[in-house]
Amino acid sequence: MNVAGTARLSLAYGAPGTLPKLVVCDQSGSVRTAQTVLTGDINRDGLVEFLDYMAFANAWNTAEGDAAYNRKTNISLAPSGPQAIDFFDYLVFVSVWGLGL
Numbered sequence: 001m002n003v004a005g006t007a008r009l010s011l012a013y014g015a016p017g018t019l020p021k022l023v024v025c026d027q028s029g030s031v032r033t034a035q036t037v038l039t040g041d042i043n044r045d046g047l048v049e050f051l052d053y054m055a056f057a058n059a060w061n062t063a064e065g066d067a068a069y070n071r072k073t074n075i076s077l078a079p080s081g082p083q084a085i086d087f088f089d090y091l092v093f094v095s096v097w098g099l100g101l
């Protein structure tokens, strides 16, 4: 959804070891929250480790529409055109390898 105007963004922290939630308050005072994710944490367990690498490897060199395409592994979005799991995603993945909460 595209809405012109301004919004206030903040993070709401929960229990230790969990990622914060993004809190958006728009001009009307409407508040929405969204769960943040750790880039490269494909299985959402809070670590970028071997299981994520396996998911990444399974999706390697696939594009939207392919059976093995996994949008969670598309961590470097193409600015236009079809999305694919390619070298740009790999560069991001190796840059976050080993990160965790």
Ligand SMILES: [Ca+2]
Pocket: 040, 041, 042, 043, 044, 045, 046, 047, 048, 049, 051, 052
């Ligand atoms: Ca993980």
